[in-house]
Amino acid sequence: MTEKILVTENVHLYYGKKEALHGIDLSFNKNDITALIGPSGSGKSTYLRALNRMHDLADNVTVNGTFMFNGQDIYAPNTDTVNLRQKIGMVFQQPNPFPFSIYDNVAFGLRTAGNKDKGFLDETVEKSLKQAAIWDEVKDTLHKSALSLSGGQQQRVSIARALATSPEILLLDEPTAALDPMSASKVEDTMMQLRNQLTMIIVTHSMAQASRISDKTAFFMDGDLVEFDNTKKIFLDPAKQETQDYISGRFG
Amino acid sequence: MDLIRESLLKKSKASKKDQFGRVLTFSALLLIVIVVVSIFWFVASKGLATFFSNKVNLWDFLSGKNWAPGQTDAHGKPLTGALPMITGSFLVTFLAALIATPFAIGTAVFMTEISPKRGAKILGPVTELLVGIPSVVYGFIGLSVIVPTLRFLFGGSGFGILAGAMVLFVMILPTVTSMTVDTLKSVPRHYRESALALGATRWQTIYKVILRSATPGILTAVVFGMARAFGEALAVQMVIGNASLMPKDLTSPASTLTSILTQGIGNTVMGSLENNVLWSLALILLLMSLVFNIIIRAIAKKGAI
Numbered sequence: 001m002t003e004k005i006l007v008t009e010n011v012h013l014y015y016g017k018k019e020a021l022h023g024i025d026l027s028f029n030k031n032d033i034t035a036l037i038g039p040s041g042s043g044k045s046t047y048l049r050a051l052n053r054m055h056d057l058a059d060n061v062t063v064n065g066t067f068m069f070n071g072q073d074i075y076a077p078n079t080d081t082v083n084l085r086q087k088i089g090m091v092f093q094q095p096n097p098f099p100f101s102i103y104d105n106v107a108f109g110l111r112t113a114g115n116k117d118k119g120f121l122d123e124t125v126e127k128s129l130k131q132a133a134i135w136d137e138v139k140d141t142l143h144k145s146a147l148s149l150s151g152g153q154q155q156r157v158s159i160a161r162a163l164a165t166s167p168e169i170l171l172l173d174e175p176t177a178a179l180d181p182m183s184a185s186k187v188e189d190t191m192m193q194l195r196n197q198l199t200m201i202i203v204t205h206s207m208a209q210a211s212r213i214s215d216k217t218a219f220f221m222d223g224d225l226v227e228f229d230n231t232k233k234i235f236l237d238p239a240k241q242e243t244q245d246y247i248s249g250r251f252g
Numbered sequence: 253m254d255l256i257r258e259s260l261l262k263k264s265k266a267s268k269k270d271q272f273g274r275v276l277t278f279s280a281l282l283l284i285v286i287v288v289v290s291i292f293w294f295v296a297s298k299g300l301a302t303f304f305s306n307k308v309n310l311w312d313f314l315s316g317k318n319w320a321p322g323q324t325d326a327h328g329k330p331l332t333g334a335l336p337m338i339t340g341s342f343l344v345t346f347l348a349a350l351i352a353t354p355f356a357i358g359t360a361v362f363m364t365e366i367s368p369k370r371g372a373k374i375l376g377p378v379t380e381l382l383v384g385i386p387s388v389v390y391g392f393i394g395l396s397v398i399v400p401t402l403r404f405l406f407g408g409s410g411f412g413i414l415a416g417a418m419v420l421f422v423m424i425l426p427t428v429t430s431m432t433v434d435t436l437k438s439v440p441r442h443y444r445e446s447a448l449a450l451g452a453t454r455w456q457t458i459y460k461v462i463l464r465s466a467t468p469g470i471l472t473a474v475v476f477g478m479a480r481a482f483g484e485a486l487a488v489q490m491v492i493g494n495a496s497l498m499p500k501d502l503t504s505p506a507s508t509l510t511s512i513l514t515q516g517i518g519n520t521v522m523g524s525l526e527n528n529v530l531w532s533l534a535l536i537l538l539l540m541s542l543v544f545n546i547i548i549r550a551i552a553k554k555g556a557i
Contacts, residue, residue, distance in 0.1 A: 052449060086451035096442040099465050109450035112460065158446070165451055 005030040005199050011065035020046050024225045033200045035210035038220030044203045048171050052088040053081050089167035093174040095154035097146035102138050105146045109165040132160035133190045152183020172202040211235045219243045299535030302528040319496035321526040332529045336498045341508040345481045347417035352425050360432035382426035391490030394419035406503040411493030414502040419487050424477035435469025472551050479544035485510035509533045
């Protein structure tokens with residue numbers, strides 16, 4: 001029995017009065033890659049953003065349900081969101097480094113957490129950039145603006161930035177959707193290198209990507225979790241007709 | 253065949269209209285350019301006459317401390333030292349910008365980051381109102397509120413650089429604030445999201461990401477406000493005291509380029525030295541507004557990543 005790092009039960013989410021998630025039960029194995037697939041508007045990104053409380057930013061969103069991260073309730077009133085988001089990092093669809101140097105970007109999370117030691121910062125920046133498989137491309141230009149990089153490089157710097165705070169879980173919201181196929185495959189390689197080091201939950205529209213990299217796949221539709229199983233099972237022998245239709249491209 | 257050929261070679265009605273429109277818009281542009289160029293030429297020719305026909309030394313003009321264009325000193329040279337006014341103009345401008353910037357940034361942060369809904373409701377009307385108030389009203393309020401207050405606090409007459417800077421601060425605040433708000437609004441939302449997702453607090457997000465990315469825009473806003481402050485005449489003239497002396501402190505009467513200009517230009521004869529030196533002051537104003545423009549452009553260029 002593998003260790004469950006994150007367990008969610010009966011997750012309901014409302015935008016104003018409109019219910020966007022109708023009771024999702026999902027749990028994630030430690031150091032697995034879990035892919036969330038489904039048509040646009042099925043609630044997979046919405047669900048993902050609930051996991052590190054990004055919905056706190058919007059004032060008309062209500063989240064109900066249980067979210068247990070290492071046995072702690074994420075939505076407990078005394079949860080420190082700053083602390084939580086250092087443990088559950090996030091990478092967005094658009095590559096979005098800050099308009100600072102590459103170094104400052106990666107060191108950002110460390111500095112906000114109060115780390116000032118130059119040696120530690122240098123070391124962690126290097127380690128994170130290596131983890132994100134971009135170190136060789138940027139090691140000579142660490143003090144150049146991160147915006148001078150290509151889209152794929154920017155996305156890997158964004159991943160390095162998220163890794164720098166050594167999160168236990170990395171949430172990736174369509175990390176390759178805005179990239180060309182070459183850059184996308186590099187980002188995918190990065191994720192493959194990171195597997196077994198941390199837990200990753202990735203929202204993707206690419207069925208091929210989900211089948212290539214994930215251990216488990218969850219299929220969302222219309223705010224419901226239709227099926228959740230091993231990736232092989234989902235793609236080769238899905239239990240539900242809707243899943244079969246979606247993965248074979250009959251809708252969505 | 254010939255008929256078709258002829259009609260093809262001739263200009264169509266549409267292309268004639270097109271050409272007419274082009275000529276019309278171009279002449280409008282030309283007219284504006286001519287107006288700007290002739291203003292420059294006029295001010296420059298008058299302003300430079302001080303140095304070429306009246307033989308005033310440029311350095312004496314810029315660094316001299318005695319201003320009494322009608323009189324001459326022991327060597328028979330006219331007293332045309334403009335340094336007191338130049339210093340006064342720069343002092344009120346920088347002081348006003350110095351006071352206005354933190355207020356503008358604070359207001360803008362509140363209105364965009366802390367309470368956008370209330371911010372939008374308050375900022376629009378207040379800004380429009382403040383911009384719409386004529387400068388004579390600002391000057392009058394300065395005269396009847398700020399000057400007595402400063403007199404009470406610091407002694408003296410209350411007129412001076414500080415009073416001028418206070419009035420200008422209120423006058424440029426709406427401009428600087430609304431431009432800062434625009435800059436902060438244009439900081440992409442994903443910067444905020446990714447900063448928070450990295451475990452930054454709200455304050456860290458504002459301070460380390462939003463303000464930092466918006467720095468070029470905020471600088472532009474401040475320089476824009478300074479350009480306005482530098483050129484403002486009436487309100488400053490009403491509270492600064494209009495003594496063409498080197499300002500020795502912030503609460504004794506002083507003067508600015510604009511205040512001496514508005515006072516003197518009607519009382520001098522065209523073509524005389526007294527009149528020409530005033531044009532030289534105007535030339536300095538014009539050149540300074542050019543400099544402010546160049547600074548704004550340089551910042552914008554550097555800020556566009």
